[in-house]
Amino acid sequence: MSSLSRRSVLKTAALGSAAAVASPYVSGAYAAGTLTLGCWDHWVPGANKALDKLAQDWGEKNKVEVKIDYITSQGEKDKLTAAAEAQAGTGHDIMSHRDWNIRIHQDKLEPLDDLVNGLIKQYGPISPVAEYLAKIKGTWRGVPTTVGSQVKPCCSRFDLYKEHAGIDVRDMFPADEKKWDKAKVDSWTWDKYVESAQKLHKAGFPVGLPLGQTSDAVDWVGGLFNAYGVVMVDAKDNIKINSDETRQAMEIARKITESMSPDVFAWDDAGNNRWLISGKGAGIMNPPSAWAVAKRDNPKVAEQCWTHPVPRGPKGRFVGQLPQFYGVWQFSKNKQAAKDFLTYISQKEAVASLVEASVGYDLPSFKSMYDLKTWNEVEPPKGTVYGYPPRGDEQTSIVGAPARSEVGAQIYNQAINTVMISKFTQGKEKLDDVIKWAENELQGTLRA
Amino acid sequence: MADTVQTWGSTVPDKAAAKPNKMQKFLRQRSTIAFLMCLPLILIIICLVIYPAFYSIYLSMLNKSQTRFIGLGNFAFLISRDTFWQVVAQSTIFALSAVFFKALIGLITAHLVNNLPVKGQRKWRGMLLVPWVIPLALSTLGWWWMFDPTNSAFNYTLRSLGFEGIPWLSDPYWARFSVILVNVWYGAPFFLIMYLAALKSVPEQLYEAASIDGASAWQKFIHITLPMMRNIIAITVLFSLIVTFANFDIVQIMTAGGPRNMTHMFATYSFLLGIRSGDLPLGAATSLFMFPILGIAAVFILRGVRKRGREIG
Numbered sequence: 049m050s051s052l053s054r055r056s057v058l059k060t061a062a063l064g065s066a067a068a069v070a071s072p073y074v075s076g077a078y079a080a081g082t083l084t085l086g087c088w089d090h091w092v093p094g095a096n097k098a099l100d101k102l103a104q105d106w107g108e109k110n111k112v113e114v115k116i117d118y119i120t121s122q123g124e125k126d127k128l129t130a131a132a133e134a135q136a137g138t139g140h141d142i143m144s145h146r147d148w149n150i151r152i153h154q155d156k157l158e159p160l161d162d163l164v165n166g167l168i169k170q171y172g173p174i175s176p177v178a179e180y181l182a183k184i185k186g187t188w189r190g191v192p193t194t195v196g197s198q199v200k201p202c203c204s205r206f207d208l209y210k211e212h213a214g215i216d217v218r219d220m221f222p223a224d225e226k227k228w229d230k231a232k233v234d235s236w237t238w239d240k241y242v243e244s245a246q247k248l249h250k251a252g253f254p255v256g257l258p259l260g261q262t263s264d265a266v267d268w269v270g271g272l273f274n275a276y277g278v279v280m281v282d283a284k285d286n287i288k289i290n291s292d293e294t295r296q297a298m299e300i301a302r303k304i305t306e307s308m309s310p311d312v313f314a315w316d317d318a319g320n321n322r323w324l325i326s327g328k329g330a331g332i333m334n335p336p337s338a339w340a341v342a343k344r345d346n347p348k349v350a351e352q353c354w355t356h357p358v359p360r361g362p363k364g365r366f367v368g369q370l371p372q373f374y375g376v377w378q379f380s381k382n383k384q385a386a387k388d389f390l391t392y393i394s395q396k397e398a399v400a401s402l403v404e405a406s407v408g409y410d411l412p413s414f415k416s417m418y419d420l421k422t423w424n425e426v427e428p429p430k431g432t433v434y435g436y437p438p439r440g441d442e443q444t445s446i447v448g449a450p451a452r453s454e455v456g457a458q459i460y461n462q463a464i465n466t467v468m469i470s471k472f473t474q475g476k477e478k479l480d481d482v483i484k485w486a487e488n489e490l491q492g493t494l495r496a
Numbered sequence: 497m498a499d500t501v502q503t504w505g506s507t508v509p510d511k512a513a514a515k516p517n518k519m520q521k522f523l524r525q526r527s528t529i530a531f532l533m534c535l536p537l538i539l540i541i542i543c544l545v546i547y548p549a550f551y552s553i554y555l556s557m558l559n560k561s562q563t564r565f566i567g568l569g570n571f572a573f574l575i576s577r578d579t580f581w582q583v584v585a586q587s588t589i590f591a592l593s594a595v596f597f598k599a600l601i602g603l604i605t606a607h608l609v610n611n612l613p614v615k616g617q618r619k620w621r622g623m624l625l626v627p628w629v630i631p632l633a634l635s636t637l638g639w640w641w642m643f644d645p646t647n648s649a650f651n652y653t654l655r656s657l658g659f660e661g662i663p664w665l666s667d668p669y670w671a672r673f674s675v676i677l678v679n680v681w682y683g684a685p686f687f688l689i690m691y692l693a694a695l696k697s698v699p700e701q702l703y704e705a706a707s708i709d710g711a712s713a714w715q716k717f718i719h720i721t722l723p724m725m726r727n728i729i730a731i732t733v734l735f736s737l738i739v740t741f742a743n744f745d746i747v748q749i750m751t752a753g754g755p756r757n758m759t760h761m762f763a764t765y766s767f768l769l770g771i772r773s774g775d776l777p778l779g780a781a782t783s784l785f786m787f788p789i790l791g792i793a794a795v796f797i798l799r800g801v802r803k804r805g806r807e808i809g
Binding site: 123124127128131148149151152155259260261262309310311312313314315316319322323326328454457458461462467470471474475485488489492495 | 778
């Protein structure tokens with residue numbers, strides 16, 4: 049969509065609104081104007097249609113013409129579009145923002161306190177990661193989306209785990225939380241993970257956890273660091289990376305790395321998916337996208353996949369979460385319609401249709417919505433993604449927290465945690481030198 | 497009314513034709529016509545090159561939230577960072593080695609093509625230009641698939657021949673080699689075509705005279721070809737140096753700067769800081785860092801070109 053056409057669209061919307069006010073008895077098809085959205089282009093075929101349908105239904109009911117442009121995240125095109133719109137002060141009314149983008153554009157986004165607080169009142173506590181990323185200085189600048197929001201739990205080949213590591217992941221995490229045995233769940237620790245990774249490596253089916261500088265790598269390392277209580281920078285700008293907790297977590301990471309293919313240092317976010325789908329790997333940490341593609345390309349692998357919580361450490365069980373948000377630009381000319389539409393698509397019924405269309409990939413930010421039937425019903429095997437939404441003692445986390453979000457964004461995007469592990473394992477640098485390097489990098493992130 | 501118009505029409509235009517006014521004179525000047533014809537291009541350059549360039553200079557002098565002017569603060573911050581110096585070193589290694597090999601391969605291939613019979617030359621020229629003609633992002637993706645960390649086509653071939661696979665993209669040094677290789681593959685045809693054009697313009701009589709004097713092929717190359725090509729070599733090297741320093745696509749697609757930040761270039765690091773991490777001013781400062789250095793290099797190289805041009809003239 050060109051800026052010229054957007055302008056003309058906005059102009060038409062404004063004129064339409066003015067006409068509606070001036071002539072209250074005239075009601076056209078789109079009497080309440082036009083609403084434009086720039087949305088993340090879903091990788092699941094057909095998933096965009098669910099949002100289209102919601103937009104159409106709402107638009108017809110409210111006499112608003114809703115136009116959605118789907119923008120791919122390949123090559124960060126969605127982020128580039130948001131940056132361009134923010135700089136130009138013109139564009140869509142609503143824009144979807146991945147991970148840290150709400151913070152980046154906070155000054156140009158409309159406060160959405162009424163909307164989000166209303167949803168919290170309706171559906172209970174919201175994900176702390178979503179709050180950390182979108183509630184800035186006490187004001188919500190974005191509303192968490194269902195579309196594209198994800199966590200990265202274990203996706204394991206239960207046949208290989210059982211045969212080579214003696215662990216029955218389906219027995220440990222059956223597709224009904226009420227049947228979870230606390231002793232068995234508690235036994236799933238990072239130490240146990242290392243032990244099983246070594247056995248699987250020996251058997252020729254290593255686990256595949258990426259150690260590049262993209263989000264899948266950053267997120268699993270973040271979960272590990274949190275499980276050991278590693279704090280990189282605290283909320284008061286103190287650099288805390290030089291700690292015993294860091295040394296413990298790095299040691300675990302070293303052991304895991306030794307049990308994986310050396311290719312993991314070059315993997316992007318698709319590398320681990322391909323590893324599992326190829327049948328070479330016994331497990332990864334990822335949303336159900338790898339399983340969904342395996343279902344299409346290698347059904348025999350998909351039939352043996354089971355998504356379940358990540359291991360726990362001394363400080364708890366933490367899974368990396370990467371929510372997306374919708375933000376309403378301050379230059380939007382149809383703010384009220386934008387807020388109304390966002391409220392509509394955040395209702396549980398709408399969320400259910402989005403989750404269903406994405407085969408369970410999309411994850412709402414309200415725990416009270418984790419009982420949607422999609423996660424129970426998706427197969428093969430039945431219940432394979434039941435453990436995708438965080439259940440039991442699994443908590444969500446994001447690398448960079450609890451530092452100020454400006455600092456956290458730098459820590460996350462510069463992948464300081466995965467570079468630490470790469471330096472320590474692949475680069476064979478001394479742990480103290482690696483920590484010193486990290487301290488220096490973290491110092492840089494504190495720049496005012 | 498109609499008569500009156502006819503009367504005016506029959507007298508006034510003749511006088512005007514005899515004595516054009518100042519505006520008509522101005523519009524008829526050749527320089528004015530030339531300027532007007534160039535105007536669309538000038539406007540495009542102003543909008544798409546000059547304005548963004550000055551805007552990025554302005555942006556690089558703002559604080560992180562773009563609310564305060566901080567002068568050279570971003571540049572001062574950058575030079576205090578180890579990772580930034582790593583990027584400087586990598587960009588320099590990348591650009592110098594890639595340009596050197598592109599020039600070398602271009603020169604050798606240009607000679608080979610120049611010595612082919614005229615009939616077959618056109619086909620070879622066309623084929624050798626293919627890497628330069630294919631959209632870079634597309635061809636780099638092809639290379640990435642061949643270097644793929646887990647399913648590399650090269651490694652498949654190596655293993656079937658009984659050799660060990662090579663960690664093309666997962667080992668930092670091999671990754672540096674791989675991105676340079678792709679850049680050389682892509683850029684060498686440009687040198688080839690420029691050098692070929694330069695070779696064609698060397699007068700044949702010079703070679704004939706040298707042959708009569710008993711000069712060897714190497715002596716002809718050193719004493720005739722190279723001096724005659726010096727200007728074109730200087731200009732292509734300068735042009736390629738600037739473009740290679742600013743390379744983004746190859747590194748972003750193949751390694752995204754990894755492993756361990758060891759393949760980052762100015763452009764990819766700038767993208768990481770500016771777009772992914774949301775610090776546009778710091779990203780702009782990173783991308784502008786080489787501007788003065790390349791500017792000085794350009795002045796010296798172009799001065800040499802002018803000097804030699806005057807000598808020839």
